[in-house]
Every structure is written in C-alpha cells, then in structure tokens.
Amino acid sequence: MAEIYGFLAKGGIMMIPIALGSVIALAIFLERVWALRRPAIVPDGYLERVLDLVRKGQIGEALATCRGSSNVPVARIAARMLEDTDIDPEDAKSVAEEAGKKESSALYRFVEAVGTIAALEPLMGLLGTVLGMIKVFQQVVYSSGQGAVDPGRLANGIWMALITTAAGLVIAIPTFMAYRYLVSRAERLTMELEEGAVTLHLAIRRLSGRAGESG
Secondary structure, three states: OHHHHHHHHOOOOOHHHHHHHHHHHHHHHHHHHHHOOHHHHOOOOHHHHHHHHHHOOOHHHHHHHHHOOOOOHHHHHHHHHHOOOOOOHHHHHHHHHHHHHHHHHHHOOOHHHHHHHHHHHHHHHHHHHHHHHHHHHHHHHHHHOOOOOOHHHHHHHHHHHHHHHHHHHHHHHHHHHHHHHHHHHHHHHHHHHHHHHHHHHHHHHHHHHHHHHHO
16 A cells, blocks of 8 residues: 555645546545435336326325425426416426426536536646646756756656646546436436326326316
8 A cells, every 4th residue: 555655645745636536536526426326316116106196186195195295306297297287387387397396407417527527627637747847847957957867757757748748547437437327317207207207297287187177
C-alpha cells in the first residue's frame, strides 16, 4: 500500500482532485444503482392490481392502495391521477404528464454529476500534465545556469505529467461507462412509468365513459 501511495504521490497536487472525483463518482453510482432498482420504482404486478380495482369501479380502494405505497414512484403517479377522476380528460392527461415528469426527474437525480466527473477527469489529468511539463522546463532553465541538467529532477516532472494523464483517463473511462449505464436505466424506468400512466389514464376514461352512459 505504501508503494502504491508513493507511486501516485509523484503525480503531484492534481492527484487529489482526480482521486476525490473518483470517490464521489463511485458513491453516486452505488446510490443510484440502489435507488433505480425496478422493484423500487415499478414493482411487479402493482399497477395491474390498481388497474383491476379501477376497472371494477373501486376508485376509493385503488386510491387507498396507492397512498399506502407512497414511497413507490408509480404509486404516487397513480394516486395523483385517481384523486381527480372527475375532471376533463385533457386536464387528466395534463395531470398524468405533470406527475410523470416529476417522478422521472427524480430518477435522474445526481446522474449528470457522474457525467460531469467523467468529463472533468481527463481535463484535470491534462492540467497535471501541463504542471509537470512546467516543472520540467523550470528545471531546465535553472540547471542551464548551473552548467548541467539534473536527470533525476527532470524525471520527477515527467513522472508528474505522465501519472496525472494516465490517472485521469483510467478514472474517466469507467466513470463515463457508469454514467451511460445510469442514463439508460433511468430512461427505461421512465418509459415504464409513462406507459403505466397512459394505461391508467385510459382505464379511468373508460370508467368515466361507462358512468356517463349509465347516467
């Protein structure tokens, strides 16, 4: 461990933000993977149970079922729609869309931060490279007045340049892959939420239509 630390320490001050970015990205990735579990967003069979109650005209029972699962996004969307079943169909559609946007935006929380870190890591590595090369040229200028260039000091500057560049790329590549994975996962779940909202909206409209005919 001491050897690894000593090796990375040669990268200079820029290794601190590079390493910090990797820790933050990993923490966000793990949190989002846990938060974006499908059973936590769209539990299997949940929407079907709500739809079955709606089709039977048991709106109160369906609403109570949704409110009892207020920690589930699809339940919150369904509850918002079931609270206003008597409004105009177009207004009901707007309510469904608004509820869906609110829940889908929550799915993307912190995801862009991972993408930002993936973009910044190579830039921080490049900055480390520039600082390392500045150190090399400073040593050349300093040593030229002394009559000889110290190869060891030059090597330290080159080490700094190479290590920070490599570290930035090594962290940026998997971080970008993690970002794309989170985006695709959030998109897939958002699509399922939207499909569920549309299905529920149609079921409510059919129920309202039957109620109007019987009235």
